[in-house]
Amino acid sequence: MSPNELSSYLIIGAILFSLGLFTVLTRRNAISVLMGVELILNSANINYVAFSHFSSGNADGQIYAIFVIMLAAAEAAVGLAIVLAIFQLFHTIDVEAAETLKE
Amino acid sequence: MTVSTAVFYLIALITVGSAAMVAFSRNIIYSAFSLLGTFMGVAGIYIFLGADFVAAVQVLIYVGGILVLILFAVMLTHRITDVEVTNRAAGRIPALIIIGVLVYLLIATIKVTPWVRAKEVVYAATTATIGDLFLYTYLLPFELASLVLLGALIGAVVLSRKEIKE
Numbered sequence: 001m002s003p004n005e006l007s008s009y010l011i012i013g014a015i016l017f018s019l020g021l022f023t024v025l026t027r028r029n030a031i032s033v034l035m036g037v038e039l040i041l042n043s044a045n046i047n048y049v050a051f052s053h054f055s056s057g058n059a060d061g062q063i064y065a066i067f068v069i070m071l072a073a074a075e076a077a078v079g080l081a082i083v084l085a086i087f088q089l090f091h092t093i094d095v096e097a098a099e100t101l102k103e
Numbered sequence: 104m105t106v107s108t109a110v111f112y113l114i115a116l117i118t119v120g121s122a123a124m125v126a127f128s129r130n131i132i133y134s135a136f137s138l139l140g141t142f143m144g145v146a147g148i149y150i151f152l153g154a155d156f157v158a159a160v161q162v163l164i165y166v167g168g169i170l171v172l173i174l175f176a177v178m179l180t181h182r183i184t185d186v187e188v189t190n191r192a193a194g195r196i197p198a199l200i201i202i203g204v205l206v207y208l209l210i211a212t213i214k215v216t217p218w219v220r221a222k223e224v225v226y227a228a229t230t231a232t233i234g235d236l237f238l239y240t241y242l243l244p245f246e247l248a249s250l251v252l253l254g255a256l257i258g259a260v261v262l263s264r265k266e267i268k269e
Contacts, residue, residue, distance in 0.1 A: 003111040003151050006220070007213050012115050012148065014209035016141070018202045019122040025198040026126075031176050035125055035138055038169065042145050045157075053152040057221035059232045062157050063241055066233070069157075069164050070248050074255035076169045080176040081262035087180045088265070 009050035016043035030083045030093040034076065041072045111151055118144030135170070135177050142166050153226040156233050 001008040016039055023036030045065045052061025086098045121140030128134045142165040149158035237245045 001112070001115075003107055004224075006218050008111075008115075009148065009152065010213045011210055012118060014206060014213065015119050016122050016145075018206040018209070019119075019126040021205070022198055022202045023126045025201070026195050029131060031173060031180065032131060032134060035134060035173065038138065038165075038173075039122055039125060039141065042141065042165075045161075046145060046148055049149055049152045049154045049157055053154065054224060055219045055221055057223070057225070059229050059236060062154050062229060062233060063236050065154070065157050066160055067244065067248060069160055070252065073164050073168055074251055076172050077259040078255050078262065080172055081259040083176055084179060084263045093180050 006050055006054040009046055009054075013043040013046040013050070016040075016046065028094050028096055030086065030095050030098070031080070033095060034079050034083070037079075038072060038076070041068055044068060114144050114147035114151070118148065131177055131181075135174050138170055138173065139166060142170060153224075154229060156230045 001011070020036045020039030020043060023039060024033050027033050027036065045068050048061040048065045048068070050061075052059060052065075083093050087093050090097050092098075117140050121137040121144060124137035125134045125141065128137065142161065146158045146161040146166075149155075149161060
């Protein structure tokens with residue numbers, strides 16, 4: 001592990017991805033599941049920027065990272081709006097409680 | 104060990120440690136605030152990778168936008184007066200086994216793969232390059248992104264407003 005090696009950044013990305021996947025798999029709170037998704041998106045971004053810096057040498061990977069950040073913002077806004085709508089309907093945001101599509 | 108290596112280790116530790124807090128904490132407020140450490144740590148990693156603009160965007164959008172949005176959602180969907188802010192988790196042991204195997208396989212693969220190296224690694228300001236790429240090569244995705252954001256804005260408003268029943 002050193003700051004001048006590609007693999008150290010990839011390992012950080014892999015650990016972040018695994019922790020995000022663990023959050024998505026185990027949490028029953030819809031907001032926590034969204035936090036796990038954010039961790040996974042961040043790990044993908046680290047990989048994009050690391051490959052852009054070490055392997056390709058141009059800024060294309062950074063462009064993709066910015067697109068991912070932008071889509072994450074859109075996803076968070078819509079996802080949390082859905083969570084609020086579920087909360088108004090069921091008075092809980094447990095993902096197991098919201099398994100039906102109507103009241 | 105030079106200073107930059109030490110700083111790199113510190114940032115990596117903050118990132119992974121906060122992410123572990125997000126994954127394992129019993130209180131959702133702690134999880135939400137730990138996300139701050141992860142996002143700032145990832146911004147630090149971007150700076151180590153010479154991506155100054157992406158680091159600024161990360162701080163602006165993730166820390167300034169998404170994190171505040173998540174905190175708002177946490178506060179709005181729990182009764183603040185309740186002491187117990189649940190963050191229930193289920194099936195931890197099987198998930199932990201799966202994640203352990205996954206992280207082992209990923210790190211083993213990363214170690215043995217001969218990654219392509221660029222001829223030289225440059226550290227230069229990237230903002231002008233990114234602006235050029237957005238307005239020449241990636242113009243169509245850039246415009247589509249604005250449409251996606253508009254759709255998300257309208258969708259969020261429609262979904263979260265209170266329905267008035269006649």
